[in-house]
Amino acid sequence: xxxxxxxxxxxxxxxxxxxxxxxxxxxxxxxxxxxxxxxxxxxxxxxxxxxxxxxxxxxxxxxxxxxxxxxxxxxxxxxxxxxxxxxxxxxxxxxxxxxxxxxxxxxxxxxxxxxxxxxxxxxxxxxxxxxxxxxxxxxxxxxxxxxxxxxxxxxxxxxxxxxxxxxxxxxxxxxxxxxxxxxxxxxxxxxxxxxxxxxxxxxxxxxxxxxxxxxxxxxxxxxxxxxxxxxxxxxxxxxxxxxxxxxxxxxxxxxxxxxxxxxxxxxxxxxxxxxxxxxxxxxxxxxxxxxxxxxxxxxxxxxxxxxxxxxxxxxxxxxxxxxxxxxxxxxxxxxxxxxxxxxxxxxxxxxxxxxx
Amino acid sequence: xxxxxxxxxxxxxxxxxxxxxxxxxxxxxxxxxxxxxxxxxxxxxxxxxxxxxxxxxxxxxxxxxxxxxxxxxxxxxxxxxxxxxxxxxxxxxxxxxxxxxxxxxxxxxxxxxxxxxxxxxxxxxxxxxxxxxxxxxxxxxxxxxxxxxxxxxxxxxxxxxxxxxxxxxxxxxxxxxxxxxxxxxxxxxxxxxxxxxxxxxxxxxxxxxxxxxxxxxxxxxxxxxxxxxx
Numbered sequence: 384x385x386x387x388x389x390x391x392x393x394x395x396x397x398x399x400x401x402x403x404x405x406x407x408x409x410x411x412x413x414x415x416x417x418x419x420x421x422x423x424x425x426x427x428x429x430x431x432x433x434x435x436x437x438x439x440x441x442x443x444x445x446x447x448x449x450x451x452x453x454x455x456x457x458x459x460x461x462x463x464x465x466x467x468x469x470x471x472x473x474x475x476x477x478x479x480x481x482x483x484x485x486x487x488x489x490x491x492x493x494x495x496x497x498x499x500x501x502x503x504x505x506x507x508x509x510x511x512x513x514x515x516x517x518x519x520x521x522x523x524x525x526x527x528x529x530x531x532x533x534x535x536x537x538x539x540x541x542x543x544x545x546x547x548x549x550x551x552x553x554x555x556x557x558x559x560x561x562x563x564x565x566x567x568x569x570x571x572x573x574x575x576x577x578x579x580x581x582x583x584x585x586x587x588x589x590x591x592x593x594x595x596x597x598x599x600x601x602x603x604x605x606x607x608x609x610x611x612x613x614x615x616x617x618x619x620x621x622x623x624x625x626x627x628x629x630x631x632x633x634x635x636x637x638x639x640x641x642x643x644x645x646x647x648x649x650x651x652x653x654x655x656x657x658x659x660x661x662x663x664x665x666x667x668x669x670x671x672x673x674x675x676x677x678x679x680x681x682x683x684x685x686x687x688x689x690x691x692x693x694x695x696x697x698x699x700x701x702x703x704x705x706x707x708x709x710x711x712x713x714x715x716x717x718x719x720x721x722x723x724x725x726x727x728x729x730x731x732x733x734x735x736x737x738x739x
Numbered sequence: 740x741x742x743x744x745x746x747x748x749x750x751x752x753x754x755x756x757x758x759x760x761x762x763x764x765x766x767x768x769x770x771x772x773x774x775x776x777x778x779x780x781x782x783x784x785x786x787x788x789x790x791x792x793x794x795x796x797x798x799x800x801x802x803x804x805x806x807x808x809x810x811x812x813x814x815x816x817x818x819x820x821x822x823x824x825x826x827x828x829x830x831x832x833x834x835x836x837x838x839x840x841x842x843x844x845x846x847x848x849x850x851x852x853x854x855x856x857x858x859x860x861x862x863x864x865x866x867x868x869x870x871x872x873x874x875x876x877x878x879x880x881x882x883x884x885x886x887x888x889x890x891x892x893x894x895x896x897x898x899x900x901x902x903x904x905x906x907x908x909x910x911x912x913x914x915x916x917x918x919x920x921x922x923x924x925x926x927x928x929x930x931x932x933x934x935x936x937x938x939x940x941x942x943x944x945x946x947x948x949x950x951x952x953x954x955x956x957x958x959x960x961x962x963x964x965x966x967x968x969x
Contacts, residue, residue: 429865455868468866472884481880482870531870 384535384567388425389434398422398432398591408561408568410578413588414610419571422588423539426569427462428455439534439567459490461528461566465540467520469512475523476508482531492532493564501563502526502556518549522556529560536560536568542577551620551738554581555658575613579603580620580658603705606690606697614697617663619706620738625655634679634732640703645679647732658738665734666708668698669727670718679732686724689715696720700728744937750917751925752944758833758908758921759901762840766848766897771890774853775878779861792849800843804910807839811911836912836919843907844900848893855889856882887963895956899949922948 387401398418413419424430426437428444431452437444444453469478479495499505502522507515515523521541528536538557542550554577561568572578578585579599587595587609595608606614623637623644634645637659646659672681684702696715698708706728710718720726770792777788795803811829812818821829829835859882867877883890905923912919914928922945929938 427869454873455865456871456873458869459871460869462866462869464862466862468860468862470863470867470881481867481872485871485876527870 384437384439386422386426386437387435388422388432388437390421390425390430390432396591398425400588400591400593402586402593402596404567404569405584406565406567407584408557408570408582409584409586410582411569411571411586411588412573412575412578412609412613414573414613417588418591419573419588420539421591423462423537423569423571426535427460427537428453428458442534456485459486459531459534461531461533461536463521463524463528463536463538463541465543467517467524469515469520469523469527471512473512474508475504475510475512475515478512478523479504479508479526479530482527486531490532493529495526495530498526498529501559516549517545518553521545521549521553525553525556525560529564529566533566536566538568538570540572541570542572542574550577551580551658551660554620555738557581573613575602575609576616576618576620576660580618600705603699603707604688606688606699606707607692611692611694614663614692614707614709617697617707617709618660619663619666620658620660621704623657623659625657637735642682642703644682644730644735645732646735646737647679648737650737660736660738661706661730661734663697663707663709665730666700666706667729668700668708668710668714668718668720669729670724672727673729676729677731678729680728680730680735682728682730684726684728686720686722686726689720689722691715698726700726702728744934747916747920747925747937748940748944751920751922751941752948754833754836754917754919755902755921755923755945755948758837758840759898761834761837762844762901763848763894763898765837765841766845767894770845770848770852770893770897774849774856775882778853778856779864779882792846792853794846795842796846800839800904800906801910803842804839804907807835807842807907807911811835811838830911831913831915831919833912833919836908836921839907839911840901840904843904844897847900848897851889851893851896852886853889855886855893858889859885888960891956891960891963895952899952902945902948902952 384404389399391397398421400422411419411422421430425432431445434447436446443449443451444458445451470481479499483495502525504522504526507519507523512520542553558581570581579602583598585597585599585602586593597608602608621639623639625635626638626643627636629635633649634647637644637646674681682702684700686698687701687705688699690697695712696710698710698720700706700708708728773788773792776782777785808830809815810817813822813828818829864877864881867881872880903923905927908921909924914920914924922941926938926941929941
């Protein structure tokens with residue numbers, strides 16, 4: 384997808400972006416008021432740019448010099464926003480079939496039946512929308528958007544209004560959707576944890592322009608590319624494989640890129656593949672391994688970057704995957720950390736949360 | 740109760756029902772279109788729509804009747820056109836009575852439907868558009884079903900107002916039993932002729948009709964709510 388958009392508002396705010404986006408999941412990250420929603424509105428057709436061109440493949444959605452502006456209903460862009468916009472006067476089934484029934488026969492590549500199975504919505508079909516939880520509503524909204532076999536899926540702060548535990552399940556679903564249907568996605572969020580968990584290609588939008596286009600690893604290494612506010616409460620979200628089931632100490636062993644971690648959990652896990660999260664504040668760094676502690680995970684790694692902020696340091700440690708640890712200025716001074724140093728991450732087994 | 744009185748009761752009831760139903764049917768599509776243009780499409784001539792939607796409330800019904808008399812009279816361009824095409828005069832027919840009742844009750848229909856459309860979350864309409872629905876399908880499958888409370892309230896308010904209309908209808912329709920004599924006009928006639936018993940019975944019929952309409956409105960509201968799972 385290519386877009387070149389110039390849009391100026393009476394307030395003086397100007398969106399000026401020019402980007403080519405690949406077929407994977409692209410995240411657009413930026414603070415409130417940076418122009419994320421304006422950008423999505425222009426792509427979906429809710430608003431027209433003042434100048435520019437928007438294309439998906441060869442299809443021109445908007446072009447000021449060709450005087451083309453494809454109506455919203457002809458764009459076939461699935462749109463899922465944080466506002467849960469399911470039709471309240473229809474059942475879940477009618478919501479999902481609404482767009483499918485309007486999709487031309489020759490363009491129906493995905494059937495609602497398949498999506499319902501895929502997202503495990505069978506039990507909800509006859510329910511009225513009002514009886515669903517926030518997470519269920521969002522899953523139905525995703526199913527509804529997928530059922531039009533969209534050329535592009537836009538997700539505008541799609542997880543902002545649902546509780547965190549459920550939002551990670553949706554992220555897992557989004558990744559599954561992408562690997563199954565190969566629909567390009569644009570995921571917009573102001574949560575850096577979500578953005579890093581979902582996509583490899585991240586566009587940082589600030590003041591109406593793209594400041595950076597980085598991979599998730601580049602952002603972890605260059606944490607100072609974005610404002611420190613976004614790193615508070617940062618969660619390292621990782622895909623992991625369960626290598627041993629629960630033992631008598633309520634511990635399981637998981638593997639992330641060949642590195643084994645012990646995790647304390649009471650959940651009965653049905654899949655071998657899970658998502659886990661570790662808060663950046665939960666990772667203690669030590670220059671020497673200290674085994675006579677209660678900490679179950681002492682993981683050897685290498686410092687690959689250190690980002691300095693006003694009140695803390697973010698240290699990116701590679702141990703199979705990159706992990707961010709937030710440490711205080713005093714701790715950083717005491718440890719005298721340098722890029723390339725060997726370091727030990729100490730993580731309590733109950734600091735690693737199994738998400739799905 | 741003699742045979743003649745009985746006939747007047749029934750005929751004025753039937754004329755009232757017919758006139759009110761036709762007035763509501765005339766108003767409904769116009770009010771829906773203008774309310775939608777004003778609330779949803781935010782058209783440039785919105786102010787004109789708003790003024791038209793309120794002005795019949797501000798004018799005395801007799802004035803409205805008089806204006807209609809001028810507009811629809813045989814000597815007017817409209818009146819002579821109708822006479823030329825249909826070979827009839829509109830004035831002093833139940834059509835004219837219905838039209839007068841429609842004009843008087845229009846603001847209530849328009850306002851209730853506008854409120855109904857305004858209460859529909861526009862994001863739902865946009866969601867329908869992204870799913871492939873054009874403007875008209877979005878209107879019929881999302882906007883209208885969700886604005887049902889306003890539409891229903893508009894129908895009831897318009898119908899009840901048309902039932903009670905006297906000033907405009909008597910000017911353009913006169914007082915022809917079985918043709919233009921509605922319940923309020925029949926009550927007026929009875930009072931003028933000193934037949935208080937007939938006036939009381941006709942007034943009670945008016946009251947029962949209004950209450951029945953409101954009860955039907957409540958029943959329909961609940962039925963739609965139940966069907967929609969609200």
